[in-house]
Amino acid sequence: MKVYLDNAATTPLEPEVIKVMTETMQENFGNPSSIHAHGREVKTIVEKARKSIAHLLKASPSEIFFTSGGTEADNMAIVRSIMDLGIKHAITSPIEHHAVLHTLEEQEKLGNIHLDFVRIDERGNADLAHLRELLEKNPRTFVSLMHANNEIGSITDLHAVSELCKEFNAVFHSDTVQTMGHYPIDLSSLSIDFITGAGHKFHGPKGVGFLYINGKNKIKPLLYGGAQERNMRGGTENVYGIVGIAKALELCYTHMEEHQAHIQGLKTYMKESLIREIQDVQFNGNTDENNSLYTVLNVSLPCTDIADMLLFSLDIAGVSASGGSACSSGSEIGSHVLNALNKDSKRPSVRFSFSKYNTKEDIDFAVQTLKGLCSSKD
Secondary structure, eight states: OOEEOBTTTOOOOOHHHHHHHHHHHHHOOOOTTOOSHHHHHHHHHHHHHHHHHHHHHTOOGGGEEEESSHHHHHHHHHHHHHHHSOOOEEEEOTTSOHHHHHHHHHHHHTTSOEEEEOOBOTTSOBOHHHHHHHHHHSSSEEEEOOSBOTTTOBBOOHHHHHHHHHHTTOEEEEOOTTTBTTBOOOGGGOOOSEEEEEGGGGTSOSSOEEEEEOTTOOOOOSSOSSOHHHHTSOSOOOHHHHHHHHHHHHHHHHTHHHHHHHHHHHHHHHHHHHHHHSTTOEEESOOSTTSBOTTEEEEEOSOGGGGGGHHHHHHHHTEEOBSSOGGGTTOOSOOHHHHHTTOOTTSOEEEEEOOTTOOHHHHHHHHHHHHHHHHTTO
């Protein structure tokens, strides 16, 4: 048996997404920048996808820009805000995705900004009182706090942070890659400047994402070389990916409540099973339903003598999971998120992440496999 529980890294393609992408590949090959009939036809397809995403997020189509994924979208929001919006100070948290952390750290190294980190508690929640203190001391700040952490699942209250940023005239960017397609996002009721999406996190294709830029912000391109994306991103559009991401998001919104109920049920079932089967099992981050990403469960285990081999052993046994963020796979450095939470480095941690395709049988197999690996070394 093989069980895939690494959906925070990437998700399986939805069959309907494959279908619409394949049909587009077979029937629409024109360059959307060409003025002839073949090009105009494909340009229409791209704009329909843009309108679909904008409609779901309650934004204007002119505020949606397609990218190669979440990392590019984060970089574009950060770098161009600093360059074009008069930003000299930035605030983030120590547990952000590296697409945000490394980009902001590089901007500080270049002397473009001073970077501060908002305090977090033992579960990864940002201290909003501390955020207020930092904002009071630093006018015209760039704030970047992710909607939900990709490793431990802790959720940030976007409305609370956006109102705080609005009070101090700060620019607010949120990496929403892990929550896009899993939670409804209403940009018409949210005072936010930038959010991001990546298709492969919600059963769409890899290599395509988007950046929402609030219409009040005027920034320049990150990538030059063409007039694509209304002069905001040079390069021929990934038409098939754009079609796929729009379809994937549409399907997510259509079935969001039932998928959330199913996946939350699996997460709760796994948590309860682990508590019952493995003595002294612990959980990193928030795990309750109200303030925890329902697709992620980060498990801290007592079996310290097999820590170095645990993920490999799970893989050999047929369970795909992660020790942290797969975006930095192959690195010998431990999770910066767990380090920031001061977790016991001797206890191995495994991130299990779920999708609508998982079943209770998958969870049973993973729990029993984990129990066997831990008990075999007792």
